[in-house]
Amino acid sequence: MSTLGILLTLIVLAAFSYYIGRKRSLALATPMQRGGNNLHSLPSYYGYLVVAWAIIPALLVFVLWSTLEKPLLTSSMMSHIPAEYQDKSADERSLISNRILNLVHNPERLATADPLFKAAAEDYQQMQSLSNIIKTLLVLALAIAGTFIGLRHVKPKTRARNQVERVVQIIMIGCASIAILTTLGIVFSVLFESFRFFGQVPATDFLFGTHWSPQTALRADQAGSSGSFGAIPLFVGTLLISAIALLIAVPLGLMSAIYLSEYASPTLRAYAKPAMEILAGIPTVVYGFFAALTVAPLIRSMGESFGLSVASESALAAGLVMGIMIIPFMSSLSDDVINAVPQAMRDGSYGMGATKSETIKQVIIPAALPGIVGAFLLAASRAIGETMIVVMAAGLAANMTINPLEAVTTVTVQIVTLLTGDQEFDSAKTLAAFALGLSLFVVTLILNVVALHIVRKYREQYD
Amino acid sequence: MSTTTEKVKATLGKRYAKEKRFRFYGLASIALSLLFLVILLTDIVGKGLPAFSSTYIKLDVQLDAPTLGVSTDATPEQLRMANYNTAVLNSLNTLLPGVTDRKEKKALKGLVSGDAQYELQRMVMDDPQLIGTTQSVWVLADDDIDVYYKGNIDRTLPEGDRRIKDFQLVWLDKLEAEGRIDSKFNTTFFTRGDSREPEEAGILSALVGSFYTLLVTLSLSFPIGVAAALYLEEFAPKNNFWVDLIEVNINNLAAVPSIVFGLLGLAVFIQLFGLPRSAPLIGGLVLTLMTLPTIIIASRAALRSVPPSIREGALGIGASKTQTVFQNVLPLAMPGILTGTIIGMAHALGETAPLLMIGMIAFIMDVPDSVTSPSTVLPVQIYLWADSPERAFTERTSAAIMVLLTFLVSMNLIAVILRKRFERRW
Numbered sequence: 001m002s003t004l005g006i007l008l009t010l011i012v013l014a015a016f017s018y019y020i021g022r023k024r025s026l027a028l029a030t031p032m033q034r035g036g037n038n039l040h041s042l043p044s045y046y047g048y049l050v051v052a053w054a055i056i057p058a059l060l061v062f063v064l065w066s067t068l069e070k071p072l073l074t075s076s077m078m079s080h081i082p083a084e085y086q087d088k089s090a091d092e093r094s095l096i097s098n099r100i101l102n103l104v105h106n107p108e109r110l111a112t113a114d115p116l117f118k119a120a121a122e123d124y125q126q127m128q129s130l131s132n133i134i135k136t137l138l139v140l141a142l143a144i145a146g147t148f149i150g151l152r153h154v155k156p157k158t159r160a161r162n163q164v165e166r167v168v169q170i171i172m173i174g175c176a177s178i179a180i181l182t183t184l185g186i187v188f189s190v191l192f193e194s195f196r197f198f199g200q201v202p203a204t205d206f207l208f209g210t211h212w213s214p215q216t217a218l219r220a221d222q223a224g225s226s227g228s229f230g231a232i233p234l235f236v237g238t239l240l241i242s243a244i245a246l247l248i249a250v251p252l253g254l255m256s257a258i259y260l261s262e263y264a265s266p267t268l269r270a271y272a273k274p275a276m277e278i279l280a281g282i283p284t285v286v287y288g289f290f291a292a293l294t295v296a297p298l299i300r301s302m303g304e305s306f307g308l309s310v311a312s313e314s315a316l317a318a319g320l321v322m323g324i325m326i327i328p329f330m331s332s333l334s335d336d337v338i339n340a341v342p343q344a345m346r347d348g349s350y351g352m353g354a355t356k357s358e359t360i361k362q363v364i365i366p367a368a369l370p371g372i373v374g375a376f377l378l379a380a381s382r383a384i385g386e387t388m389i390v391v392m393a394a395g396l397a398a399n400m401t402i403n404p405l406e407a408v409t410t411v412t413v414q415i416v417t418l419l420t421g422d423q424e425f426d427s428a429k430t431l432a433a434f435a436l437g438l439s440l441f442v443v444t445l446i447l448n449v450v451a452l453h454i455v456r457k458y459r460e461q462y463d
Numbered sequence: 464m465s466t467t468t469e470k471v472k473a474t475l476g477k478r479y480a481k482e483k484r485f486r487f488y489g490l491a492s493i494a495l496s497l498l499f500l501v502i503l504l505t506d507i508v509g510k511g512l513p514a515f516s517s518t519y520i521k522l523d524v525q526l527d528a529p530t531l532g533v534s535t536d537a538t539p540e541q542l543r544m545a546n547y548n549t550a551v552l553n554s555l556n557t558l559l560p561g562v563t564d565r566k567e568k569k570a571l572k573g574l575v576s577g578d579a580q581y582e583l584q585r586m587v588m589d590d591p592q593l594i595g596t597t598q599s600v601w602v603l604a605d606d607d608i609d610v611y612y613k614g615n616i617d618r619t620l621p622e623g624d625r626r627i628k629d630f631q632l633v634w635l636d637k638l639e640a641e642g643r644i645d646s647k648f649n650t651t652f653f654t655r656g657d658s659r660e661p662e663e664a665g666i667l668s669a670l671v672g673s674f675y676t677l678l679v680t681l682s683l684s685f686p687i688g689v690a691a692a693l694y695l696e697e698f699a700p701k702n703n704f705w706v707d708l709i710e711v712n713i714n715n716l717a718a719v720p721s722i723v724f725g726l727l728g729l730a731v732f733i734q735l736f737g738l739p740r741s742a743p744l745i746g747g748l749v750l751t752l753m754t755l756p757t758i759i760i761a762s763r764a765a766l767r768s769v770p771p772s773i774r775e776g777a778l779g780i781g782a783s784k785t786q787t788v789f790q791n792v793l794p795l796a797m798p799g800i801l802t803g804t805i806i807g808m809a810h811a812l813g814e815t816a817p818l819l820m821i822g823m824i825a826f827i828m829d830v831p832d833s834v835t836s837p838s839t840v841l842p843v844q845i846y847l848w849a850d851s852p853e854r855a856f857t858e859r860t861s862a863a864i865m866v867l868l869t870f871l872v873s874m875n876l877i878a879v880i881l882r883k884r885f886e887r888r889w
Contacts, residue, residue: 070737165785172694175687179712179759182752186723189730252492259489272493279500281871283813285842286507286864289849293857294506324499331496353471355478357485378718385720387816392849412722412816419729420819437726441719448718 003066006139010058013140014051017147021050024154041161046154048164053150056167058143065135073131074101077124081116100124190441193434200428201229206435208232212398212409214418214429229432231439233398237315237408241390242383244319244404245326249379252323253330254372258360260331261338273335280328288392291321296393303405311407313395319404322389330379337371337455338364340462370458377451381444387412411436507868511861513613514649517662518604520575521643522554524583525597531587533594542588547580551602558643559634570631576603576662601645606661606855608635612646615854626854652862656828657844661855664848666863668830672743672823672838673812679747679834680754680811685804687751688758689793692800695759696766697788717756724753725820733821740822741837749817754807761803765796798885805878809871815842841867 025046030038039046078097096117103109103121154160198206209230256276260269296317303310310316341364349359365372395407396417418433528534530553531545555571556562562571579602586600587593607626610616622629638644655665691713699706728749732738738745769792777787818824823839824847831838839847841863848860 067736071735074737161783165783168785169694169698172690172698175690176694176699176709178687178691178752178755179709179716182716182727182755183712185731186719186727189727190723193730252496255489255492256496259486259493263486263489272497275497275500276493279496281809281813281875282503283815283842283867283871285813285815285845285849286503286868289845289860289864290503290506292849293510324496324503327496327499355482357482358478360485381718381720385722387720387722388846391816391819392846412720415722415726416816416819419726420822420824434726434730437723441723444718444720444723445715448715452714452718 006062006136009140010055010062010143013143013147014055017050017054017150018044018047020147021150021154022047024151025156025160028154028156030156038156040157040159041164045160045164046158049153049158049160050147050150052164052167053153054143054146057146058139061142062135062139065131065138069128069131069135073124073127076127077120080123081120104128186441190434190438193431194438197428197431197435200431205229206231206432210400212414214414214432229428229435231411231436233400234409234411234414234436235439236400236402237394237398238384238410238412240402240404240408241315241319241322241394241410242380244316245322245383245386246376246380248320248323249326249330249383250376253327253379254334256327257331257334257338258364261335262356262360262364273332276328276331279324280332282325284325284386284388285392287321287325288388288390291317291389291393295321308405310405311395313393313407314405315394315408316404318390318393321393322383322386325386325389326379326382329382330375333375333378334368334372337368337375337458340371340459341367342462368458370454370461374451374455374458377447377454381447381451384447385412385440385444387416391416411440415440507861507864509861510858511863511865513615514652514858514862516613516646517649517651518609518612519601519645519647520604520608520638521599521601521645522551522558522575522579523597523599524550524554526550526583526587526593526595528594531594537591537594539588542591543584545584545587547583547587550583551575551579559637567630570628571634573605574608574631574634576605577660578603578663601647603651603662604644606853609662610854610858611635612644613858652859656830657826657839657847658828661851661853661859664856664859666841666844666866668827669839669841669844669863670866671830672746672827673840675743675831675834675838676746676750676818676823676840677808677812679744680750681804681808683747683751684754684758684807688755688804688807689762689800691755692759692762692766693788693793696763697792698784713756713759716752717760720816721753721814722816722820724749725817727752728817728821739835739837741825741839742835743823743831743838743840744834745821746818746823746840747834749821750811750814753814753817754811757807757810758800758804761806762796762800765799765803766792768799769795795887798881802878802882805874805881809874809878812874813842813867813871815840815846818843819846841870 022043025039025043028039029043074097077100078093081096100117100120101124103117104124206229209228210232211228211230212233213228256272260273264272292313296312296314299314299317299320300310300312303314345363345367346359349363350356354362390410390413394413395409396413397407398409398414399406401408415433415436418429418436530550531547533541533545537545552572555574559571562568579600582600582602586598604612607616611618611627616625616627618625618627618632627635635644651663652665654667655663656668658664695706695709699709728745732745732748733740738748773791773795774787777791778784782790818840823843825837825839826847827837827839845860845863845867848856848863
């Protein structure tokens with residue numbers, strides 16, 4: 001049965017078990033005329049109890065089976081292919097397994113396939129359908145058995161509500177823990193692949209090398225570069241573009257926030273604030289398109305009219321548009337911190353005869369400084385991790401330069417270039433993307449932790 | 464008058480001027496930010512509007528059996544394989560006779576889109592009676608012709624600098640004089656998948672891919688997000704190490720670059736679990752992990768805004784903690800939770816980078832029919848088209864952006880209306 005079919009059957013079974021569970025509890029209850037209700041919980045809780053018994057074990061088995069099915073089937077398939085393929089390298093084995101799986105998914109190619117692969121693919125198909133039958137039967141049997149066990153628990157003295165509530169509580173804890181699992185998943189997947197990368201390329205070469213050209217030779221005897229993975233040019237490019245972006249976003253964002261919270265009339269604020277939020281809601285791919293097709297040619301022609309040579313994928317274009325994207329982020333964060341400064345501090349300053357701008361510059365900004373620094377750090381983390389704008393508007397060549405009119409590349413651009421398209425997963429080239437991902441994750445994590453810490457400290461100060 | 468007052472008076476003018484300047488800087492930065500927004504939107508709309516119409520050429524096609532290479536009683540299979548290409552060529556030759564040069568012959572064929580013969584195929588297969596008749600058919604013009612009629616090719620330029628040569632202009636003028644060229648609403652754009660030919664490319668497959676991806680995202684992130692928020696806000700013990708760890712994690716995940724989630728999806732869902740690449744299922748899973756923090760944070764804020772009196776009232780008349788939360792607190796917090804969810808979904812709809820990592824960057828012509836079939840999403844389609852060199856694709860990219868922005872604006876509007884309509888001040 002298909003996944004959807006199994007899930008739909010489980011839903012029907014759940015509705016059915018709720019119905020009979022509830023009905024049974026009512027049948028067991030002493031009628032009202034003879035001394036009233038002797039059930040511990042409301043009848044619906046007995047229904048839910050039966051549902052929990054019916055669904056939860058079946059669903060767990062189903063999810064577990066579905067996730068493990070494919071890896072197990074593949075490894076069993078690979079252990080059945082002839083011995084001469086067994087001792088090939090891991091790369092070649094994964095290539096063979098991909099070819100066989102390809103046959104499985106495109107049965108029309110079976111007729112023309114290599115007989116060895118054909119046999120393996122047909123084997124796989126058989127095992128797959130067998131596994132599917134066992135899975136369906138097992139899940140449905142568990143659900144039905146669960147219903148019966150659940151029904152046996154329906155007794156007037158069963159504390160159905162407490163049991164159901166405990167189950168609900170456990171499910172909620174599980175959902176909340178997904179946040180931890182996600183972080184762990186990120187850390188382990190990035191770390192694991194990075195370690196494999198550092199097994200091939202020394203970490204010092206990666207962190208301190210100044211030459212980036214990730215093309216590795218496919219064969220040992222092939223002419224051409226052997227690939228060098230010095231990430232310094234990428235870091236420099238990332239910092240250059242982020243710096244341009246922040247140079248635009250921080251003053252504009254901060255001044256907008258100051259004007260909106262200190263000067264603007266309520267009407268202006270009511271319209272200008274949401275209008276600026278629109279900038280934050282525009283997808284980054286749209287900014288990328290704008291940067292690549294409108295801003296970059298504009299900057300190029302402007303530069304040329306001044307006699308400057310400007311690369312068509314200049315860092316300036318990407319940084320400028322990224323800056324526009326971050327303005328609302330910066331302004332709404334600063335708006336929050338400026339509003340949190342107590343009114344008494346403003347009143348004190350006015351009482352001394354200061355003008356509004358003097359109050360802002362000498363009282364409010366110093367008071368709000370930790371929060372503004374936090375906002376700045378969060379904006380910087382945004383700029384460093386931003387992908388689509390730079391993928392579309394910045395270059396691919398790893399130049400080490402701080403001239404904003406030249407093309408530079410960034411960490412995120414390289415991750416995308418290295419990982420899009422069909423590559424073998426084990427080459428240093430693809431693994432390099434994970435090492436870059438690790439450095440990106442670590443840097444943004446540090447920025448975020450520090451920024452959130454500063455902001456929280458600051459909030460406590462005035463609360 | 465004391466000296467202090469004099470001193471103050473003397474500098475007052477300067478200080479007020481400074482005040483004015485400062486105020487002006489603030490206003491100017493808001494104006495500048497909004498100006499950027501206006502420029503961005505007008506640029507996109509200006510580029511994208513022409514894509515909603517496309518140029519058609521009227522051909523008189525002789526659908527006689529010998530040309531098509533079929534008999535009148537042909538089976539559908541024979542009709543499908545018939546030679547419509549020659550029929551199109553013949554009709555072009557009768558319209559513009561006397562073309563002998565090889566280059567010009569090629570250009571003549573290139574006047575109409577490659578889709579013209581399939582258009583004929585569809586017509587004949589719908590109604591085999593057409594064989595033997597001559598039909599007037601409006602067929603799609605080639606993208607270069609389309610670009611020319613939208614005024615993006617300047618015929619005063621020297622011939623070498625134009626995509627359309629002088630002899631082609633002569634043909635076009637002749638066709639136009641005969642009333643054989645017309646511009647119609649571009650339905651192809653909304654009813655087809657991607658194509659290498661700009662005039663045949665549409666966004667339907669990307670839209671459906673986005674729909675499936677968001678369906679997966681919504682059906683996972685909403686229940687999980689609400690359950691997590693309920694636990695953290697209502698049930699979790701305070702000052703517990705694990706609970707604090709969860710909270711720190713959620714706050715940090717909200718600020719992790721989206722591309723890192725793509726790496727997670729690639730390493731875990733594809734490499735480890737062997738789920739199919741390019742499928743909305745994985746896209747949905749990755750976007751779920753990405754939007755969960757947003758939904759959890761918004762839901763917690765909504766739950767926090769329900770006053771304690773509601774909980775105390777329910778507990779006071781004997782409800783259990785769980786009953787109180789699910790039957791009293793949650794319904795009151797629902798508008799806020801839904802608003803947060805819609806904003807999270809809008810975010811997910813516009814997200815591109817993590818989906819590139821998990822292979823949703825494929826060239827997809829067919830409309831995906833399930834959450835496991837290969838597909839792409841609207842932002843990725845925009846990215847792919849933006850990379851194409853043809854002028855006509857720039858136009859379609861902008862049009863696709865307009866469609867995407869329309870969806871985002873309507874989602875945000877729904878969120879705003881929901882908030883306005885159901886928000887309760889306690």
